[in-house]
Each structure stands twice: as structure tokens, then as C-alpha cells.
Amino acid sequence: MTLILPDTSSAVVNDLRQLLGSAKVQNDFPTLTAYAVDASIYRMTPKAVVMVESEEDIDAVVRFAVSRGIALTPRAAGTNLTGSAIGAGIILDVSRMNRILEVNEQERWARVQPGIVLAELNRQLARQKLLFGPDPSSGDMCKLGGMVANNSSGPHTLAYGAVKDNVDALRVCLPSGAWLSAAPLRLDDPALHQTLASHPSLKPILDMVQQHRALIEGKRPTVSKNSCGYNLFGLADGLKHELFDLPKLFVGSEGTLGVMSEATLRLAPKPQGTLTALIHFRRLEDVGDAVPHLLSLRPSALEVMDANTLNLIGRAAHGIPADAAATLLAELDSHESQADLRERADRMAAISRRYQLCAEPTIAYDKDQRDQLWKARKALYPTLYRFDPRKKPINFVDDVVVRAERISELIRYLETFFEGQHVPVAIFGHIGNGNAHIVPLLNVNDPRDFEKMVEAYHEIHQTVLSRFDGSICGEHGDGRVRAEYVRKMFGEDLYQLFVQVKRAVDPTNVMNPGIKISEASFTEHIDYQRLSKSCATCAKCNSVCPVYDVFQSEDMSSRGWFEIVTSKDYSYLNSKRVVEACLNCKSCRTICPAGVDVSELILKRRAEHPNQGSRWLFALHARPIIFEGILKVLAMTQSWWDRPLPRKLLERHAAPVLKRIAPTAQLPADIVFPKLASKHLRDRYPELTQPLKDGTGPRIAYFHGCAANYFEDGVGDAVISVLRKHGVEPALPPQRCSGTPIETYGHVDLVRENARFNIQSLSGYDAVVTGCASCTLMLKEYKKFFENEPQREKADGLAKKVMHITEYVAQSGKQPAMGAPEGSPQRVTYHSSCHLRAAGVTKQPRQLLSNLPGTEYVEMSEADRCAGGAGTYLVKDYETSQKIFDRKRRNIEQSEADTVATSCPACMIQLNNGLRGRAAVKHVAQVLNDAYEAGAQQGNEGPGAAQ
Ligand SMILES: Cc1cc2nc3c(=O)[nH]c(=O)nc-3n(C[C@H](O)[C@H](O)[C@H](O)COP(=O)(O)OP(=O)(O)OC[C@H]3O[C@@H](n4cnc5c(N)ncnc54)[C@H](O)[C@@H]3O)c2cc1C
Ligand code: SF4
Ligand code: SF4
Numbered sequence: 001m002t003l004i005l006p007d008t009s010s011a012v013v014n015d016l017r018q019l020l021g022s023a024k025v026q027n028d029f030p031t032l033t034a035y036a037v038d039a040s041i042y043r044m045t046p047k048a049v050v051m052v053e054s055e056e057d058i059d060a061v062v063r064f065a066v067s068r069g070i071a072l073t074p075r076a077a078g079t080n081l082t083g084s085a086i087g088a089g090i091i092l093d094v095s096r097m098n099r100i101l102e103v104n105e106q107e108r109w110a111r112v113q114p115g116i117v118l119a120e121l122n123r124q125l126a127r128q129k130l131l132f133g134p135d136p137s138s139g140d141m142c143k144l145g146g147m148v149a150n151n152s153s154g155p156h157t158l159a160y161g162a163v164k165d166n167v168d169a170l171r172v173c174l175p176s177g178a179w180l181s182a183a184p185l186r187l188d189d190p191a192l193h194q195t196l197a198s199h200p201s202l203k204p205i206l207d208m209v210q211q212h213r214a215l216i217e218g219k220r221p222t223v224s225k226n227s228c229g230y231n232l233f234g235l236a237d238g239l240k241h242e243l244f245d246l247p248k249l250f251v252g253s254e255g256t257l258g259v260m261s262e263a264t265l266r267l268a269p270k271p272q273g274t275l276t277a278l279i280h281f282r283r284l285e286d287v288g289d290a291v292p293h294l295l296s297l298r299p300s301a302l303e304v305m306d307a308n309t310l311n312l313i314g315r316a317a318h319g320i321p322a323d324a325a326a327t328l329l330a331e332l333d334s335h336e337s338q339a340d341l342r343e344r345a346d347r348m349a350a351i352s353r354r355y356q357l358c359a360e361p362t363i364a365y366d367k368d369q370r371d372q373l374w375k376a377r378k379a380l381y382p383t384l385y386r387f388d389p390r391k392k393p394i395n396f397v398d399d400v401v402v403r404a405e406r407i408s409e410l411i412r413y414l415e416t417f418f419e420g421q422h423v424p425v426a427i428f429g430h431i432g433n434g435n436a437h438i439v440p441l442l443n444v445n446d447p448r449d450f451e452k453m454v455e456a457y458h459e460i461h462q463t464v465l466s467r468f469d470g471s472i473c474g475e476h477g478d479g480r481v482r483a484e485y486v487r488k489m490f491g492e493d494l495y496q497l498f499v500q501v502k503r504a505v506d507p508t509n510v511m512n513p514g515i516k517i518s519e520a521s522f523t524e525h526i527d528y529q530r531l532s533k534s535c536a537t538c539a540k541c542n543s544v545c546p547v548y549d550v551f552q553s554e555d556m557s558s559r560g561w562f563e564i565v566t567s568k569d570y571s572y573l574n575s576k577r578v579v580e581a582c583l584n585c586k587s588c589r590t591i592c593p594a595g596v597d598v599s600e601l602i603l604k605r606r607a608e609h610p611n612q613g614s615r616w617l618f619a620l621h622a623r624p625i626i627f628e629g630i631l632k633v634l635a636m637t638q639s640w641w642d643r644p645l646p647r648k649l650l651e652r653h654a655a656p657v658l659k660r661i662a663p664t665a666q667l668p669a670d671i672v673f674p675k676l677a678s679k680h681l682r683d684r685y686p687e688l689t690q691p692l693k694d695g696t697g698p699r700i701a702y703f704h705g706c707a708a709n710y711f712e713d714g715v716g717d718a719v720i721s722v723l724r725k726h727g728v729e730p731a732l733p734p735q736r737c738s739g740t741p742i743e744t745y746g747h748v749d750l751v752r753e754n755a756r757f758n759i760q761s762l763s764g765y766d767a768v769v770t771g772c773a774s775c776t777l778m779l780k781e782y783k784k785f786f787e788n789e790p791q792r793e794k795a796d797g798l799a800k801k802v803m804h805i806t807e808y809v810a811q812s813g814k815q816p817a818m819g820a821p822e823g824s825p826q827r828v829t830y831h832s833s834c835h836l837r838a839a840g841v842t843k844q845p846r847q848l849l850s851n852l853p854g855t856e857y858v859e860m861s862e863a864d865r866c867a868g869g870a871g872t873y874l875v876k877d878y879e880t881s882q883k884i885f886d887r888k889r890r891n892i893e894q895s896e897a898d899t900v901a902t903s904c905p906a907c908m909i910q911l912n913n914g915l916r917g918r919a920a921v922k923h924v925a926q927v928l929n930d931a932y933e934a935g936a937q938q939g940n941e942g943p944g945a946a947q
Helices: 007-021 027-035 057-068 119-128 144-150 190-198 201-213 213-218 233-240 246-250 284-295 306-315 338-353 367-378 380-386 404-421 447-466 483-505 546-551 556-563 572-579 587-591 598-607 612-621 624-636 644-661 705-710 715-725 740-744 750-762 773-780 791-801 804-813 836-838 841-851 878-895 905-915 923-938
Strands: 048-051 074-075 090-093 098-102 109-112 167-173 179-182 185-186 243-245 259-266 273-281 302-307 327-336 362-364 425-430 435-442 700-703 767-770 803-804 826-831 900-902 922-923
Touching: 007 048, 007 057, 027 556, 027 572, 048 715, 057 074, 057 090, 057 167, 057 259, 074 144, 074 259, 090 119, 098 119, 109 119, 119 144, 144 201, 144 259, 167 246, 179 246, 185 190, 190 483, 190 841, 201 213, 201 233, 201 483, 213 233, 213 483, 233 243, 233 246, 233 380, 233 483, 243 246, 273 284, 273 338, 273 367, 284 302, 284 327, 284 338, 284 404, 284 624, 302 367, 306 327, 306 380, 306 404, 306 425, 327 338, 327 362, 362 367, 367 804, 367 878, 380 435, 404 425, 404 435, 404 447, 435 447, 447 483, 546 556, 546 878, 556 572, 556 598, 572 598, 587 598, 587 836, 598 740, 598 803, 612 624, 612 644, 700 715, 705 715, 705 905, 715 922, 715 923, 740 750, 740 773, 750 791, 750 878, 767 773, 767 791, 767 804, 773 803, 773 836, 773 905, 791 803, 803 804, 804 841, 804 923, 826 841, 841 923, 878 905, 900 905, 905 922
Parallel strands: 048 090, 074 090, 700 767, 767 803, 826 900, 900 922
Antiparallel strands: 098 109, 109 259, 167 179, 167 259, 185 243, 273 327, 273 362, 302 327, 302 425, 425 435
């Protein structure tokens, strides 16, 4: 049946809002733009997006879509590579349904909602030493709804199987509007008859599978994994055991048969120990030969990257030998002992040595080192986006499967084929399963490359079927990209059974049309414009974007913002709501494998519309005599005004002024205000503010920034004292605000002014030490403000000299004695400030904290996650900032630390406000200085004395 799509989205949206309330239904420009893409090569702009929060919401949307004949596309994280989470009708986003409903530790199962992220699920299950096994490489961002609907799997399929092997039951809202509790039912169970009576669409499917069992069995792919077509093979397997195995029908159905609201997952015990090995082979053939031998060690993962892939991601950057023809990543789990693991590691090394290796295998047991070995593999696809500004990795033959022992032959065939086409290609994948991911780099806007893509699509799929007897789809799903080929994969008879399944359950073809069962060519809806941009739409940035974490909707996410601010239809007015929501935490930039800096793009857009409401404040700030005078008066009177009643009055009277900065801005009466210094740092150390003199020692400047100067937070004193303990008498040269907060309000002209001043003032020093994460990053990046100007070179020179105090101490030749001060922290944890991470400083603070005598260092979970303060964001959007902090608070509490150390005075404000005394908050320099002071008092000597 042809769908009737209304001309305008407003009619659909108005009606949906009547049903669900306005907050859950969106159709403004940012929302429709952000939801028009997933991680595939396609684009389709929807009419409306609904953020469902309950089964009632799902129910209402499904009934509405069916009654109006409007296409309905369920969506979770939108990381599929096939175009299956975009559509022209309504997008139903399940991300806000993201709870674990129940865990049964003894029986090892969990009931979960579809919006939970796999990494989050496993983080929570780890406390019970359990895990959900299937692990797509997108595990940091993909969600259970998408995983179930795609029958996802990943590197560890060898040990845990695919999703279909790990789902016991599902709750699904069928297009009929009825809710199905899909569990395997015995054919003679009265419950089955009841189910068939309540859901008449299922009886014909059971009859059909019974009747065509031989056909289905005959067409079963003979490879170890398959996600092509509906899983009638699973239903036929069930019949062998007298079961109607209903979950098998829905797992892998890609949202074409209904909307899933709940899944009961089978869990596995977490291994006691794991090792990861990286083995570089000189000959590709050897990899294929080694696989059967390595499989005898029962590896949980065996991953391969071919020579082209290694070239494309950069051998030097990943320490890969120049003569490696292929690299194998192998992982072994042990549920027994470390000895067992080491014994198997020895056997693995012995097997590998039978072949021509480029070097001894690298073997890692430690989690950080193992993660490091996996890093390049997991981010492989988006990393390929860095290769060429025009030629992009295109997923269109990305997921073929052959028998594992033929994988080298397949790779050789593919390399020859693409060589013939003169197309660079990355070939990597789950070699233990024979599942190869093939990602050619093409400029699809060039007609010659476009033709090569179409040729490769047909040629490779056909060869995989005829020569290798394989499958065209191992785990990514059919989506739009393979729908055209499903018929060819299984032949007309079985394909017609798939069509019957779809017609029985979804007779009006409302559920995700164009997916799996479709006649459309794979080239329809290709997003030619986006495929010339720099973003891979992989959504990795969403996994760290604090705003996405709170709102769980694409229009409030890093990936969505890239789409919005780079759209040809963008205007500040149509997108102000979202452009102003970014914290400028730069977490997206730090993590993006493709090298995209979404925060920078947003800042550029803000600079086109500087925030007028804040300009007066920065103008005042630029007049230190007046500004600092006001601050000093406020400091002297703080004990009076920083009490409940005056603060209430302040909240009320500040509101109209703050509203001019942002509609969400407020200064709540109960916010914990940092103590203002009545004597500013520079006034406390007048001897350090003298003009630079010629001397013999190194000339070290301390760039204290605003907070350490104006607040009595102890940071400035600690930094100076620590530097002195390291034999340095720092100077406090004249300085202006580094510019971070000013830039976030779009006043680039003011930032430039300050940058010029600071570059000049700091030019005579050998090193510039900072105590603030944001100042560190900003001083290192001044050159971006001086394109084609002579100032750029000077800015570059400054960048090379800037170091955070933790960097300075970590590299200092002097190691002052340390001791445990009275009342020193028993257990300290570290909140890693976003801008320091973006500046590349991550190890040093942790290393310093780990060496404190008498104090245990504990790494908190998600230490690298933004705490939500982001300078003035705390005031600009207090509510969101506090929601962001909720997650940080939970992680701090779970760490059971009595002290949280960080590297940024601005983060300290947020931590103090959010924790309200539940743990002490200190700068790393303070903790360090306390230990030095105690060391000196206790008369300790040498590094690390007085434990
Ligand atoms: C860098 C990268 C690496 C990847 N690696 C792997 C890998 O190793 N293995 C692998 O299998 N895949 C991989 N993928 C593909 C993808 O991440 C997975 O298929 C993932 O499980 C999709 O989950 P999602 O939450 O993003 O789903 P989405 O993309 O949102 O949706 C996927 C499908 O599920 C349907 N759906 C979502 N929620 C529901 C629901 N509640 N009810 C019914 N249908 C629903 C959608 O309609 C769509 O058809 C990778 C992708 C990227 C970008
Ligand atoms: S910005 Fe980077 S991390 Fe984010 S979606 Fe694009 S490529 Fe992926
Ligand atoms: S800077 Fe932070 S808030 Fe802004 S898009 Fe990036 S991750 Fe999200």
C-alpha cells in the first residue's frame, strides 16, 4: 500500500502534541535536521520527532501513525550504518526509556529498556560481575533497542554470540496497536494459543514456517553469522524443539515489525582476567592459516586489519611496523586463574611464531593498555574520514561474511578488485567469524567514483554469494543499503516468505518502510552533500556530550549540532535554542576520531551573533580598576550578602539582567558562591609582579587567570608555593582574562584584544605555568584568532611555552620531600577537567596524586566526563548544569573518596556547589603543596619519603 504523507509536518505535529503534550514532539529546523541522518550514507528529513518516555507514549504514536498511514521509524542512538533509523515520516526516539528494570544475579538475566547505552548497561552490571556479551565497536554510543533490532554483534561474538543468542524475551508494540510479550513458547502450551488468538498476525507466520521448513533450512547461510533477511532460520530451529521462538522473529527485524519497549537479556559472568595481543604478520596468507590454530585457544575475539587499513590509519601513529601485511588483535578471557591466561598466552605466542612476524606479539593484561591496543580498531571507520578531504569511507559493501578459513582469500580478492578500480580501501573485521568490513574511500560526487561504487556493490556481493557461499550481511543489518540485495541473497521463494512476514504483521507498511523489504535502489537518498563534509556521523561525540546526556535527543547533541551549524539552511535565529546550549567543554573534539571540532564550529556561529547582554560585563572586566574595586567591596561585604535572605533578593534582582544574557540564566539563592578574596592574589604577592629583570635562572611566569586572582580558593597560593618548592621564583606578569568565557559569548574582538596583550606580556619568559585548565588550553590556542597575521607566529611561540602546573611538576628535575599532613585525604579521586584533557594533559595529575604518601588514589568511573560547570555555564543554564552534575556526583560517591582533586578553579566551583561538603574539593596543586609542607615539617628527605 502506498503511504499518504501529509504535505506539511505541522498537521502531524499538532495532532501528535494533542496526544502526547508539546514537550515530547518536535519539528523545528534543528530537530528535523539533526534527525535526518544516522551513521549511514543517507539523509531523509522526517516530518516530526517524538521522544517517547513510556509504553503509553509508544502505543499512542504507533496507533496514530497506522491510522494516518504515516511512516514510523523507531530510533535509538542512530549509529546504524545502513540508513535504518531515518525516515520521511515520524521518528520515534526511545532514548529516554533508558532504565535497567530488573537484574537477576543468580539466574543471570536483566530486563532493560531500549534506550540504555550498551557501555552504561555493562558499567552497571559490572558491579554484579556480569555483562551483556554482544559488543559492537560502537558500544560507547549504541543502545539496546538498536542492537536488538539489528541483531548486532562485535569483536567478541566468538565468545558470546550475537544479540539473537542472548535475548530471552521482548515486549513489542505491534502495528495492530496490541502489545506482544514475545517469549519462546512450546507448541502445545496453552499460552501459545492465547498469544496467537490475541495477535492474529502471528498464526500465518507459524503456519508458513512449518509448511516451508525445508525451503528455509535449504537456504540457511552456511557461515557463522548472518543478519540478512528475517530470521526464519531461528524460527525453524525452534520448531525442532517444538517451540515457536518468537524473539527470533523480532531480533534483527530493524524496526519493520513493531516498536520494542523492553528486552530480557541473558547475561554472562565477567571474566576474571583478560589479555589482549597485537600480532603483526608479514604475509596476509599466514593470518588465514593461523586462524584455525588460534581458534583452538578459545579466543573471545580475533580481529584483523589489512595492509591498506594500516596505511590509511597511519602506521607510525599506531606503532605498526612498515612491513606488516596484516595485524591481528586477539583476546583471551579466563574464568579460572591468571596462570591459565598466561599459559594460553604462551601457546598463542608459540603458534604465532610459526609464521613470519614483523615483531614479537605485544601482550597486555592491564585494562588501560588493553584499551590502548583496541583504540585504533574501535574508531577505525570514523578515523578513515581524516584520510582525504574529498574521498570518504563509504559503507555499501561493509559487512560480508565467509567461512573463517577463507578470509585471507576474500581479502586478497578484495584488494585485487579495488586495486583494479584504483580505489583505496580499508578491510578489517572479525576474522574469527569470517566477517569482513570493507570500506572503500570514494568521492561519490564524482560520477566516476559513483560508477565504481555501483559496480563494486554488485560485483562484490555477487562474488561473496557465488564464489564464497557467504552472506552479504553479518551484523550491520540490511537497512536501505542491502534491501535491494536481500532477494538475490536468498532467491525468490524465500524472499516471498519474508514479504509475507512483513505483510502479516504490518499490512499497511507503516513500520520503517524502505528497510529490509524494499525494491528501492541502494543509491536512493544518498546524502551527497554530507559525504563531502568532515563528520562521519558516527555519534562517538554524543557519548561524551554532557548536553546529550541530559536531553537524550539529537537536536541537543554534538553530532546533531554539527549537522545543524553546517546546514545550508542554518540561521542563528532558527537554531539559537541549540547553538546556545553547548558548554564548550570540548569533550567532542577530544574524542572525535575524524578530527572534527564541533565546539569550534559552534563558537564561530556564536561569533556571528555576539551576546549583547553580556558585553557590558566583559567591557567592565576590561577596566581592572573599576572591576576589581567592585569585587573587593563585594568581598568585604560577602559575610553580609551571602546569607539566605539577601541572596533571595539578589536572585530576584539579578534575574532581569541575567535574562538578557540567556533566557535560562539565573543566580539561585542556594548556589554555593565561591569566597571572594578581599586581597587579590596579585596584591598578596607584590614582589612577584615586578617587571621582568635579566637574571641567570629560567624565567617562569605564572598565568593565574581570573579565578585564582579574585577568589579565595587557595589555588594561586598553592601554585606559587609548589613552584617555589621546585626552586622556581615565578613572576606574575600583567595579564588579562585568557578569553575562554568571553569567546563562549561570541565576543571574538575582545578575545583578540586580550590575546594580543597576553602574548606581549608573556613573551619574555621561558615557560608559562598555569593553574587553570581553560587558561592552559586558551593560551595554547591563541593562534586560531590570528589567521594570516604576524601575531600568529608569536601565538605559536607562546603555545609551546605553556604548561599546566601538573605538567611542570611531573617533568621537574627536583623532587621535594613529601609527607602525610594531619587530616590529609585518606582516599583521593580525580575529576579530569575537560579543557586540560583537550590540551592533552591527562596522565600527570593522576601520576602526582598516586604518589601522595599516606593517601590512596582511586580512579573514579567516568573521571573524564564533564561536570557541567564550564565557567559561566553554571549561571547561564543552572538547571542543565545541575542535571549534568548528577552523573558526576554518583561517580564521586561510588569512588568513596573523601577528597576530589581537580586541575581547574572553575570545576572546583561546580564541585563545591554540587557536593555541598560530601567530599572535600581541592586543586591538585593544593594537595601537592600540603604534602610538600608536611614533608618539610616532618624533616623527610628525598622523593616519596615518609610513607
Ligand atoms: C564506528 C561504528 C562501529 C560499529 N561497529 C559495529 C559492530 O562492531 N557490530 C555491529 O553489529 N554494528 C556496528 N555498528 C553499527 C551500529 O552501531 C549497531 O548496529 C548498533 O547496534 C545500532 O544501535 P543504535 O542504538 O545506534 O540503533 P539505531 O541506529 O538507532 O537503530 C538501528 C535499528 O534499530 C531500530 N530500532 C531502534 N530502537 C528500536 C526499538 N525500540 N524498537 C524497534 N526497532 C528499533 C531502528 O529502527 C533501526 O532499524 C557500528 C557503527 C559505527 C558508527
Ligand atoms: S563529530 Fe566526530 S565523533 Fe562526532 S559524529 Fe562527527 S565524526 Fe563522529
Ligand atoms: S563542546 Fe561539550 S557540550 Fe558542546 S558539543 Fe562538544 S561535547 Fe557537547
